[in-house]
Amino acid sequence: MTRKLPIIAVATAPGKAGVGIVRLSGQYLRPIIKALFQRDLLPRQATLLSLRDAGGQLIDQLVAIYFAAPASFTGEDVLELQCHGGPQLLELVMRRCLELGKEAGLVIAEPGEFTLRAYLNNKVDLAQAEAIADLIDAQSEAAVRGAARSLQGAFSDDINSLVEEITQLRILVESTLDFPEEEIEFLENAQARDRLSAVKTKLQALRNNAKQGKILRDGIQLVLAGAPNVGKSSLLNRLAGEEVAIVTPIAGTTRDRVKESIQIEGVPMHIIDTAGLRQTSDEVEAKGIERTWDAIRLADLIIFLTAPNAEKEANDLRVQILDAAPANCPVLELMNKSDLLDKNSGVIKDRALLISAKTGEGVEALKQKILETVGWSGPQEGAIVARRRHLDCLERAAEHIEKSEKFAANGNNSLELFAEELSLAQNHLGQITGKLLPDDLLGKIFSQFCIGK
Ligand code: GDP
Numbered sequence: 001m002t003r004k005l006p007i008i009a010v011a012t013a014p015g016k017a018g019v020g021i022v023r024l025s026g027q028y029l030r031p032i033i034k035a036l037f038q039r040d041l042l043p044r045q046a047t048l049l050s051l052r053d054a055g056g057q058l059i060d061q062l063v064a065i066y067f068a069a070p071a072s073f074t075g076e077d078v079l080e081l082q083c084h085g086g087p088q089l090l091e092l093v094m095r096r097c098l099e100l101g102k103e104a105g106l107v108i109a110e111p112g113e114f115t116l117r118a119y120l121n122n123k124v125d126l127a128q129a130e131a132i133a134d135l136i137d138a139q140s141e142a143a144v145r146g147a148a149r150s151l152q153g154a155f156s157d158d159i160n161s162l163v164e165e166i167t168q169l170r171i172l173v174e175s176t177l178d179f180p181e182e183e184i185e186f187l188e189n190a191q192a193r194d195r196l197s198a199v200k201t202k203l204q205a206l207r208n209n210a211k212q213g214k215i216l217r218d219g220i221q222l223v224l225a226g227a228p229n230v231g232k233s234s235l236l237n238r239l240a241g242e243e244v245a246i247v248t249p250i251a252g253t254t255r256d257r258v259k260e261s262i263q264i265e266g267v268p269m270h271i272i273d274t275a276g277l278r279q280t281s282d283e284v285e286a287k288g289i290e291r292t293w294d295a296i297r298l299a300d301l302i303i304f305l306t307a308p309n310a311e312k313e314a315n316d317l318r319v320q321i322l323d324a325a326p327a328n329c330p331v332l333e334l335m336n337k338s339d340l341l342d343k344n345s346g347v348i349k350d351r352a353l354l355i356s357a358k359t360g361e362g363v364e365a366l367k368q369k370i371l372e373t374v375g376w377s378g379p380q381e382g383a384i385v386a387r388r389r390h391l392d393c394l395e396r397a398a399e400h401i402e403k404s405e406k407f408a409a410n411g412n413n414s415l416e417l418f419a420e421e422l423s424l425a426q427n428h429l430g431q432i433t434g435k436l437l438p439d440d441l442l443g444k445i446f447s448q449f450c451i452g453k
Pocket of ligand 1: 227228230231233234276337338340355356358359
């Protein structure tokens with residue numbers, strides 16, 4: 001993970017474009033620059049240059065920018081070559097650079113290696129490095145803004161200030177441990193409990209923020225389930241059709257799952273329309289139904305769709321779906337085809353959520369209900385993006401804060417344990433920004449980046 005050789009990669013996306021950028025990073029790039037262009041480059045100046053092959057033939061006329069260490073993205077010397085954006089051309093530029101950089105040890109970068117170097121050289125912390133990938137992968141405007149904020153350090157600042165508060169509390173507790181006779185007064189005098197409760201409140205706010213951030217980043221896996229013909233596909237079309245966002249259908253057979261990604265108020269929803277659930281002897285259909293259950297097991301939210309006159313099947317299915325759904329996954333029950341209902345019938349009074357995929361009745365309310373059910377609290381100023389990893393760290397930190405609270409309540413005999421729990425909470429928070437992170441985890445995080453990042 002920590003090799004020191006200079007690295008090179010195409011930084012722009014594959015395919016044809018007006019401009020394509022080849023980027024190099026290394027501790028000392030000047031010999032490579034000299035070999036490429038027979039001259040030095042002044043830092044931070046765009047220079048129009050010709051790159052030639054070994055036979056002296058022109059490969060491309062390009063704009064080169066040199067960033068001298070440590071004032072660069074990676075903290076090392078960085079060279080950016082802005083070439084014409086053809087894949088073959090970029091390949092030739094790469095090859096020529098590798099030829100001329102061979103002596104200096106120039107190698108092709110691994111996925112995420114530029115950002116890893118930025119992290120290792122303290123240019124960004126881990127949460128910021130992850131935000132770079134999230135910014136590039138962002139699926140909505142809100143996610144772009146959230147990732148940009150995380151990259152600017154909004155999330156890290158909150159974490160750091162919480163860690164600082166816990167540190168202050170620990171210092172108090174630990175200094176008291178050296179003077180046992182003073183322990184008795186400690187908790188009251190130092191207002192330890194008040195401080196702890198302030199930490200707890202802040203941590204809770206951060207968890208809420210991060211939960212929203214995870215929804216922004218990953219979206220919601222929403223599964224439409226129900227008996228055949230209740231109108232699942234019609235509802236999917238209705239939800240997708242009303243969206244201005246780009247819809248990408250990945251269809252299998254008609255009996256297989258169909259997946260469409262839409263946005264509801266900027267929140268990405270990956271809607272999976274499943275095969276209708278029923279007993280069948282048809283092999284293909286049975287396979288589709290099996291996949292439906294797989295989708296249900298991985299859902300963030302399940303919409304269980306029923307229709308008038310299908311009550312009996314619904315009762316059986318409801319039990320099975322609730323049984324298969326993941327522990328924290330909400331199941332929203334809806335009755336479709338409201339247009340067929342006699343408006344005076346008792347059914348309407350019994351059902352909270354009525355829709356008609358055909359007429360569109362209730363669909364707007366459904367969208368709001370979906371957002372509310374997944375815990376989305378609307379666009380927020382200062383929203384960030386967050387990952388499962390961050391939520392896990394915050395959750396573990398919260399568990400230790402809870403425990404420390406119990407020890408604090410026990411009074412003086414538990415001060416040592418109180419301090420220990422605080423320190424454990426602090427460790428988990430530190431893992432978010434990368435302090436105290438095991439090496440193998442670091443490798444795992446950066447290997448998920450694309451090459452060139
Ligand atoms: P799926 O098998 O659950 O995906 O159901 P489809 O979406 O294929 O719909 C089954 C049938 O019900 C089709 O003939 C639809 O036109 C009809 N349908 C779907 N939604 C409604 C609705 O809201 N009202 C009425 N009257 N018919 C509907």
